[in-house]
Amino acid sequence: MNKSDKRSDILQVTLELIAERGFHDAPMSEIAGKAHVAAGTIYRYFENKDILINELFREIGDKLLEAILNNYPEGKPVQEQFSHVFGELCRYFLTNPLHFRYMEQFFNSPYGISKRRDKLSGKNIHQDKRDTLQEIFDEGISKLILKDLPMSVLSSLAIGPMLYVIRDHTLGFVVLDESLIRRITEACWDAIKR
Numbered sequence: 001m002n003k004s005d006k007r008s009d010i011l012q013v014t015l016e017l018i019a020e021r022g023f024h025d026a027p028m029s030e031i032a033g034k035a036h037v038a039a040g041t042i043y044r045y046f047e048n049k050d051i052l053i054n055e056l057f058r059e060i061g062d063k064l065l066e067a068i069l070n071n072y073p074e075g076k077p078v079q080e081q082f083s084h085v086f087g088e089l090c091r092y093f094l095t096n097p098l099h100f101r102y103m104e105q106f107f108n109s110p111y112g113i114s115k116r117r118d119k120l121s122g123k124n125i126h127q128d129k130r131d132t133l134q135e136i137f138d139e140g141i142s143k144l145i146l147k148d149l150p151m152s153v154l155s156s157l158a159i160g161p162m163l164y165v166i167r168d169h170t171l172g173f174v175v176l177d178e179s180l181i182r183r184i185t186e187a188c189w190d191a192i193k194r
Contacts, residue, residue: 007045009035011056019101023053023109050111057106057115060099061129067092068132078140079189085132086162086185093166094176100166116152133159146192157191 013035017026028049032042046052068088073080093100106112137154140146146154165184169176176184 006035006037006041010037010042010045010052011059014052014056015060015098015102018053018056018105019098022105023111028052053106053111056102057111060103063096064089064092064099064103065129065132069130072132078136078143078145079193081132081136082140082158082189083182083185085136086158086188087181090162090166090176090181090185094169097170100170104163104167140192144194147194149192154192158188161188161191 010031013031014026017031017034028042029039031052032039035042042052046055068085070088071084073084093103107116133155134151137146137151141148149157162184165174165176168174174180
């Protein structure tokens with residue numbers, strides 16, 4: 001097994017353990033054991049658990065952004081861009097349920113709360129990454145298409161219901177198909193449009 005395989009194995013085991021049991025019930029020693037690396041080896045790749053957790057968040061975020069930007073309707077109307085982002089967000093998480101469970105835990109933990117606070121206060125450390133949702137909200141407000149609400153409120157109104165429905169899908173309470181995804185996206189749009 002080469003170095004990149006060990007790193008990937010560590011990230012995959014971390015994803016699985018945290019998605020199933022949460023951050024506190026996924027000790028580094030167990031991650032190392034399940035990844036079939038020595039306990040000390042894990043620290044060659046990740047200095048500590050916080051760095052490992054944040055690196056996994058970054059990697060999932062990069063994959064999600066890549067999915068969203070694939071065939072992104074650049075220059076099209078705000079509603080079309082919104083529909084694309086939410087459709088791709090939903091499809092990505094339906095295809096990658098462990099990523100959804102990880103991200104949901106992340107954003108409901110001190111890790112995610114800190115990142116969200118930094119973003120809302122303008123201290124986003126990943127300013128090199130495109131924030132399509134922020135772009136959509138900014139353009140929509142400036143063109144008087146969207147309600148003039150704080151970004152955190154627009155985000156909650158738009159994203160909150162979608163994430164809740166994705167969670168219900170993963171729990172087996174609802175089956176999301178393309179028709180339902182489209183209708184939910186329209187409902188989320190209706191919540192934020194003027």
